[in-house]
Amino acid sequence: MGLLRHFEEHPASVGESYVGHLMQATAFGLRMIVAGMACVLHGLFPFLCVTTGSEAMQRLHAEMAARRAKACSGAAPGPSPSR
Numbered sequence: 001m002g003l004l005r006h007f008e009e010h011p012a013s014v015g016e017s018y019v020g021h022l023m024q025a026t027a028f029g030l031r032m033i034v035a036g037m038a039c040v041l042h043g044l045f046p047f048l049c050v051t052t053g054s055e056a057m058q059r060l061h062a063e064m065a066a067r068r069a070k071a072c073s074g075a076a077p078g079p080s081p082s083r
Contacts, residue, residue, distance in 0.1 A: 014071040
């Protein structure tokens with residue numbers, strides 16, 4: 001039972017199940033990978049993706065902060081807004 005606690009403690013602290021947290025974290029991670037690829041592309045070709053990386057990080061931070069605020073207020077976090 002002790003090992004299971006490690007998989008449930010943090011997701012519960014943000015108002016999510018393990019599977020819900022896994023899906024949300026995966027979605028954030030994939031979006032970060034895409035933004036990172038845009039940054040690499042921008043590094044090679046400075047005229048491409050000029051603000052893509054920074055805008056993606058701002059959106060991700062805003063979503064994460066909103067989810068954290070909902071979890072702290074006791075409200076269940078809703079689905080993330082689509083782009």
